Amino acid sequence: MTRRIFITIEYDGAPFVGWQRQDNGITVQQELEEAAFAFTGEKINVQGAGRTDSGVHALGQVAHLDVPEKFAPNRVMEALNAHLSHTAISVLDAYEVPDDAHARFSAIGRRYLYRILPRRQPPALDAGRVWHHKQPLDADAMQAGADMLIGRHDFNSFRAAQCQAESSIRTLDILQVEQVSAEIHLHVEARSFLxxxxxxxxxxxxxxxxxxxxxxxxxxxxxxxxxSAAGPTAPPHGLYLTDVFYPDGIGKRV
Amino acid sequence: MTRRIFITIEYDGAPFVGWQRQDNGITVQQELEEAAFAFTGEKINVQGAGRTDSGVHALGQVAHLDVPEKFAPNRVMEALNAHLSHTAISVLDAYEVPDDAHARFSAIGRRYLYRILPRRQPPALDAGRVWHHKQPLDADAMQAGADMLIGRHDFNSFRAAQCQAESSIRTLDILQVEQVSAEIHLHVEARSFLxxxxxxxxxxxxxxxxxxxxxxxxxxxxxxxxxSAAGPTAPPHGLYLTDVFYPDGIGKRV
Structure with missing residues (x-):
């Protein structure tokens, strides 16, 4: 018998070629699956809510895995962290969910943060953690532009050529531009993203x-x-997956 | 003819054996002096306000250097940053000061931040940026303890064996314990520190x-x-030199 566990995960995207297992480098999924194998002795699939790209960070990625019943959620968190201590990944939370709860398909919302540092001088401590944008930016103008994108639209102009989604229609629930000291933060929330x-x-x-x-x-x-009608793709290292939302009953413990 | 420039500097302490030039590794001072040499062709001494230890970070270290008169402060900042792009050092500001202004000896105050993350789970993105303290901490109790240290005291119990100051009497002007989401921040200010x-x-x-x-x-x-009567030395990577204060006339531009 197994039990299904949701885990909340923080990671630095820099050392990884993204979330999803692939042949050309180390991924977050692979590190988690190897850590799960190390303490259970079983090959366990770890399924993430969002397949973050190479270099993208997470403060609150969610994933599910099925572990032998003898492992309580807290023990899963402790054991994963013990085996992840050499990595830039930390499991922040673990809790049991119904067997049919799925980290990706049960999710009803995702929230991202995009950090921009608009100044001449490069960041030292936050190098690789913000988009260093050398020209000044007007946050109010950016919010006025952002307002054009809120709601349900065809976002074909804003998706990558390799995007595999059947439809390019999405609903942006939140797109907020916030000035935070020297930085500009974009807060973006939708059910799903292209x-x-x-x-x-x-x-x-x-x-x-x-x-x-x-x-x-x-x-x-x-x-x-x-x-080709929209602007360039901002670099991955300014982007953070901060939250994944679920319906009551399979949601995050509060 | 030369002009004296104050620079404000941010750095990640991790790759350095501290501020001050020494034989056993790369220092921040050495990197700055090499960058100054690279654009002036002259051996220029860069004198810092605080000699931060190995691993200690800075958000607002201040240093002075004397450059040939043809280099305006803004050009000094740009040139230093261009030659520091391979390092974890960034020059945030540069401004001319009187010839007798001295980054270290003219300073009338220094402010530090000490960041503690009290939780079981290790930090991923902030690894090396906070003291990961696995047991919970009561910020109110810490403030009550901190209150015992504010003011003018003999701080002999709180200085390193190798401390070279003649007197161990110092005056702590600020010692504030602040809960910031999951972290505890200590804000400490004094004219100088042991x-x-x-x-x-x-x-x-x-x-x-x-x-x-x-x-x-x-x-x-x-x-x-x-x-031996006081507690252990907290790790260097939680510590940030955030501000150095000067009298009016040689102070930071606002």
Whole structure:
């Protein structure tokens, strides 16, 4: 008999080629599966809510795994962390969920943070943790551009060529631009996202922030439904998966 | 003719054996002096306000250097950063000061931040940036202990054996314990500090935070004027030099 556990995970994206197992480098999923094997002796699949790209960080990724019943959630967390101590991954929480709860398919919302540092001087302590944008950015203008994207739209202009989703229609519930001391933070929430959607939005809003684009240009880019109409893809190291939301009953403990 | 420039510097302490030039590894001072040489062609001494130890970070270290008059402060900042791009050092500001202004001896105050993360789970993104303290800490108890140290005292119990200061009397102007989400931050300000003073205070207040010590035990440790009477030295990677203060006229531009 097994029990299904949800784990909340923090990681530094820099050393990984992303969440999902692949042949060209170390992934977060692989490290977690190896840690699970180390303490259970079983090959256990670890299924994540969001397949973060190479270099993207997580403060609150969620994944599920089925462990032998003798392992209580807290023991799973402790054992995983013990075997992850050589990595940039930490398990922050673990709790039992119904057997049919699925980290990816049961999720009803995802939240990302995108951090931009708009100044000439490079970051020292936050190198690799923010997008260092050398030109100043006007947060109010960026919010005006962001407002064009909130709600249900065809986001074809904002998805990567390799995006595998059947439909490019998504609903952005939150797209908030916040000035936090010297940084600009984008808070983005939706049920689900297209590939590179947040980074393409960040790259586009930065054009508005510099004044090269007007907020209305974002509306036109969206209407074009063509990737070449929107701005460039912002770098992965400014992006953080912060939260994954579930319905009552399989949600995060509070 | 030269002009004297003050620079404000941010650095990640991890790759360095400290601020001050020495034979056993790379130092921040050495990197800055090599960068200054690279764009001036002259051997220029860079004198820091605080000689941070190996592993200690800075958000606002200040140093002075004398550059040929043709280099305006902004050009000094740009040139230093260009030659520091391979390092974890960034120059945030540069401004001209009177010739007799001295980064270390003119300073009238220094401010440090000490970050503690009290939880079982290790940090992933902030590994090496906070003291990971596995037991919970009571911030209110820590503040009560901290209150025993504020003001003018003989801090002999809180200085390293190798401390070279003639007197161990110092005046702590600020010692504030703040809960910031999951972390505890210590804010410490004084005209000057003894070697390891902030880290020894942090290690001692952590004993109070766990309940092993009562706040009054901090008073007794101070009165003992003996290093063995106080708590252990907290690790360097939780410590940040955040500000150096100067009198009007040679101070930081606002």
């Amino acid at each position: 590939h590179h959607q947040v980074r393409n939005i960040a790259g586009t809003l930065a054009l508005v922030g510099t004044g090269k684009w007007q907020p209305d240009d974002v509306k036109a880019a969206l209407a074009a439904a063509d990737r | 070697h390891h003073q902030v880290r020894n205070i942090a290690g001692t207040l952590a004993l109070v935070g766990t309940g092993k010590w009562q706040p009054d035990d901090v008073k007794a440790a101070l009165a003992a004027a003996d290093r």
